Amino acid sequence: MIDYLVQTFTAPDAWAALAALIVMEVVLGIDNLIFISILTNKLPEHQRSSARRIGIAGALILRLLLLGTIAFIVQLTSPLFTVFDHGFSVRDLILIAGGLFLVWKATKEIHGHIEPEADDPSPTRRGKMPKGTGVGFAAVVTQILILDAVFSIDSILTAVGMTDYLPVMFIAVIVAVIVMLIAADPMAEFIRRHPTIVMLALGFLLLIGTTLIAEGFGAHLPKGYIYAAMAFSAFVEALNMMARKSRRPKSHAAPGSASEPPSSAS
Template identity: 65%
Template sequence: MDYLLQLAADPTAWAALVTLVAMEVVLGIDNLLFISILTNKLPEHMRSKARRIGISLALIMRLGLLSTVAFIVQLTEPVIELFDHPFSWRDFILIAGGLFLVWKATKEIHHTMQPHEEAEASAGQVMTIGYTSAIVQILLLDIVFSIDSIVTAVGMTDHIPIMVVAVVIAVLTMLLAANPLGNFIGRNPSIVMLALGFLLLIGTTLIAEGFGAHVPKGYIYTAMAFSAAVEALNMVQRKRSGPTH
């Protein structure tokens, strides 16, 4: 208790908390985009539940990983050297997650452009198989994003309580934003393609980082913000022009 009171009275701890919350929220955008696009493939009455489950899994996983910080730090230690380049378990996880994101985004772009080629299925099959598949895929990406999130947190502060509070605030923010973002993406087809492009960019970045090529996150999110701003202007222009026939 004395330790927590000392942290609460330390301005440096508050500064670290604010910085870490902002960083965790920004990193959570990647996870939230994937969850929104994936759950929009489900029947409408199941989307909100799937989003809550996916984000709740992310919270549980991140809090669980925080209890094994020593183990997470060890994941950054080299375990094998290939082509004169050392690889850690974190590198392999990032590469696998990046490949999965690139594959998933490419597949969704294909389905968006060629919807008539999707296999026909009964309503019951879509609800059961699609829902289970969505939760499994969300869980797999949660692992990648959670490890990246915890490694980032460890690099910014040594205080576990600050990490826990930052993670909880960031995930609760994701929970509040999930339905509005998912509904907005679902109402605007052009936003779907833009979000899928973001996922391709994020996946490529994860692969690059896994191979040791560090890409500053600021560049990535600046590019994403610029693209989103351009699309927002396009949406305003289309709205003013009125419906076309």
């Protein structure tokens, strides 16, 4: 075992694969993190961090277990049945089911933000998620774990396609999940404080869900185009946020106003 590790990490291509795989796993983890942030922000404030940690820990456990059964994961791409000359594997069925779930969940969340009275008769306060949806801690964690399973399979298959070194895969997955854990609370808080970002993130989830369905049906879409579109949308939204901030009226104390200290008597 020690000799295998030494041989692995003395190979130059192993370090190059590790760097590339860490970047790829972190990028793939953004999808999962957006979903976790939106779901946990619907919980009471004291439960949000716990739900995020449980969800991300679930992602780590699932990915490490899947890496431990790498031979089985590779076989998930073998066709089970054929429909209209297209063979469907276990991976395809999981991607289709996960994509449909993601599209349904994102659509439901968008409807809840556009028409909050359907869930809560009281007006939704600015910057707050709609309340009264009846979403419980266990339900949120369950939904997170379901999507963790989908994203984990996609992540592991990506790792298998990039390198043959199993220790490199383990390190890359662990590093990516640690990054997710560190970024979870700041991202969730940022999404909570900016309602337009919530809608943009839900739009991303719709895009990701549609992409998963397309991949399940054999339409392999280059992820670079998808993430480039998402990055451009995020850039445009950042410009909009800067423009809104610059248009906000700034309070200046007028000369002679009460805010100025009285002049000393001569």
